[in-house]
Amino acid sequence: MIRAVAVLSLLVLLVLVLYVPSAHPPERFLAQLRAEHEAAAAYWGAEPATRMLDRAMRMQDSTAEVTPIPAAKDAPSPAGVNGVVSREMSSVNQRLFNNAYFRAVDALLLLASYRLSTLLEWLPWLAVFVLAAVVDGGFERLIKAKEFLQHDPEMFALYASLGIVILCATVIGFVLPAMLHPLLLPCVPLAVGVLAGRALGCFHRRG
Secondary structure (H helix, E strand, O other), rough: HHHHHHHHHHHHHHHHHHHHHHOOOOOHHHHHHHHHEEEEEHHHHHHHHHHHHHHHHHHHHHHHHHHOOHHHHOOOOOOOOOEEEEEHHHHHHHHOOOOOOOOOOHHHHHHHHHHHHHHHHHHHHHHHHEEEEEEEHHHHHHHHHHHOOOHHHHHHHHHHHHHHHHHHHHHHHOOOOOOOOOOOHHHHHHHHHHHHHHHHEEEEEEO
């Protein structure tokens, strides 16, 4: 069951992530980024909002280094290469990658990086709660093993599947150009932490 949920969730995630840039222009993602930055500045204050934006820009720069989309500076030099062939290769690269879809992909990644940066801003406060939930699940699993209580593999599969669905839905939410409330993102690690703890408590442990 868990494997089927994981495969289905990843397939839906892949389809939506590839579809969203084709349905919205790059300007839509950038406008959404500006709106969320203004909301973050109003909620967090100017300095934390600027820090989140700076972190998102660094993430975007790191992503650009590993993506297959070539930059103009990476184009082959005409020196030592036939000039006509070099110009033709550059023209092909421009036609392939310098279009509305790939510009929308770049803007989508920037919006997703900003939302991830916002989530990272919450993690220092949420890490303690998530750790406590997981440790509680570990103690529950240990107690069940010592007392020879029956474990529940069905509930383990349910909790694990819900955790996978929430994580995939979060990634989809990162790329959708729709307004996300600043208090929505911290709910994700809280929910995943609770589900991980409950799943750990139901997982079979041999005494």
